[in-house]
Amino acid sequence: MTEDTPLEGPNDGPTAERFCQARAAQSVAVLExxxxxxxxxxxxxxxxxxxxxxxxxxxxxxxxxxxxxRLKREGLAVSRxxxxxxxxxxxxxxxxxxxxxxxxxxxxxxxxxxxxxxAEIDAEGLEHHxxxxxxxxxxxxxxxx
Amino acid sequence: MTEDTPLEGPNDGPTAERFCQARAAQSVAVLExxxxxxxxxxxxxxxxxxxxxxxxxxxxxxxxxxxxxRLKREGLAVSRxxxxxxxxxxxxxxxxxxxxxxxxxxxxxxxxxxxxxxAEIDAEGLEHHxxxxxxxxxxxxxxxx
DNA sequence: ACAGAAATGTAGCCAAGGCTATAAATCTGG
DNA sequence: CCAGATTTATAGCCTTGGCTACATTTCTGT
Ligand SMILES: [Mn+2]
Ligand SMILES: [Mn+2]
Ligand SMILES: [Mn+2]
Ligand SMILES: [Mn+2]
Numbered sequence: 001m002t003e004d005t006p007l008e009g010p011n012d013g014p015t016a017e018r019f020c021q022a023r024a025a026q027s028v029a030v031l032e033x034x035x036x037x038x039x040x041x042x043x044x045x046x047x048x049x050x051x052x053x054x055x056x057x058x059x060x061x062x063x064x065x066x067x068x069x070r071l072k073r074e075g076l077a078v079s080r081x082x083x084x085x086x087x088x089x090x091x092x093x094x095x096x097x098x099x100x101x102x103x104x105x106x107x108x109x110x111x112x113x114x115x116x117x118x119a120e121i122d123a124e125g126l127e128h129h130x131x132x133x134x135x136x137x138x139x140x141x142x143x144x145x
Numbered sequence: 146m147t148e149d150t151p152l153e154g155p156n157d158g159p160t161a162e163r164f165c166q167a168r169a170a171q172s173v174a175v176l177e178x179x180x181x182x183x184x185x186x187x188x189x190x191x192x193x194x195x196x197x198x199x200x201x202x203x204x205x206x207x208x209x210x211x212x213x214x215r216l217k218r219e220g221l222a223v224s225r226x227x228x229x230x231x232x233x234x235x236x237x238x239x240x241x242x243x244x245x246x247x248x249x250x251x252x253x254x255x256x257x258x259x260x261x262x263x264a265e266i267d268a269e270g271l272e273h274h275x276x277x278x279x280x281x282x283x284x285x286x287x288x289x290x
Numbered sequence: 291a292c293a294g295a296a297a298t299g300t301a302g303c304c305a306a307g308g309c310t311a312t313a314a315a316t317c318t319g320g
Numbered sequence: 321c322c323a324g325a326t327t328t329a330t331a332g333c334c335t336t337g338g339c340t341a342c343a344t345t346t347c348t349g350t
Binding site for chain 2: 015016017018019020021022025026029033055056057058059108109112113114115118119120121124125126128129130131133134137140141
């Protein structure tokens with residue numbers, strides 16, 4: 001699941017590619033959610049503490065610590081022991097992209113008639129599987145709606 | 146990740162619920178894809194063989210074997226050693242739901258302007274995060290479109 | 291200043307979903 | 321009918337993302 005892992009299976013048919021793609025999207029979903037959350041906390045409270053990250057993600061703090069370790073390993077965040085977590089430039093850029101995509105997905109759901117609260121809930125999972133092409137289609141739809 | 150696992154974390158805030166929900170959806174995504182695939186193969190070739198399941202899912206056969214073991218454990222499939230895999234009634238019902246949802250998602254994406262092939266790819270991941278409320282909203286949108 | 295509270299780190303467990311390598315069973319053509 | 325090809329099973333490894341339990345550090349109020 002690291003960046004050097006191809007994540008492509010034997011790939012026997014054209015059908016398999018779809019599933020490989022979906023698995024690849026899933027492998028970055030956690031990174032995306034944590035990056036966005038850390039960015040949220042940085043804006044709201046100046047810095048993102050492990051406890052706050054864990055509380056908002058709905059996990060225990062060791063789980064949050066592991067996720068942050070992965071973020072650091074992938075060059076998306078930095079932190080010193082017993083201190084807050086900070087996004088790198090790459091991490092901040094990722095957070096911005098993720099937040100934008102989240103918003104567009106929610107807006108599109110609402111535009112086609114999904115209740116706002118349901119849209120927020122579903123978007124949290126959906127957002128990680130929306131390709132750039134689809135995202136642009138969503139934006140275009142919202143623009144001419 | 147089994148059915149008796151609550152999958153709800155500490156749940157400190159209302160924000161956390163969204164992520165718990167997304168994680169829960171992800172934990173059944175694999176079951177859903179395999180169920181649908183086995184049903185496809187059953188219709189096309191009379192029965193679903195491990196080799197064919199693996200090829201279409203884009204994984205190696207031991208991976209497919211493990212997934213089938215989980216399907217069996219959850220009461221969605223049955224199989225005897227060195228023979229094909231067959232869905233139970235519950236498995237068949239799940240496959241039908243999943244296939245319908247997949248179709249609706251693709252149709253909605255196309256309806257808002259996503260190219261057909263992109264829609265197929267993205268839907269493979271998106272489908273598992275579309276709630277019943279959202280699905281009905283999609284159907285209503287398609288009906289009045 | 292320091293004791294207790296709170297936050298963080300760390301070890302170790304589990305299940306899931308990938309993989310490779312190897313063994314065993316089944317199928318098939320001659 | 322049987323040898324070789326194919327299919328399936330199994331063992332064992334890895335990473336990820338959950339968890340609990342416990343150790344350590346930092347913070348805070350008196
Ligand atoms: Mn998300
Ligand atoms: Mn999000
Ligand atoms: Mn799918
Ligand atoms: Mn599908």
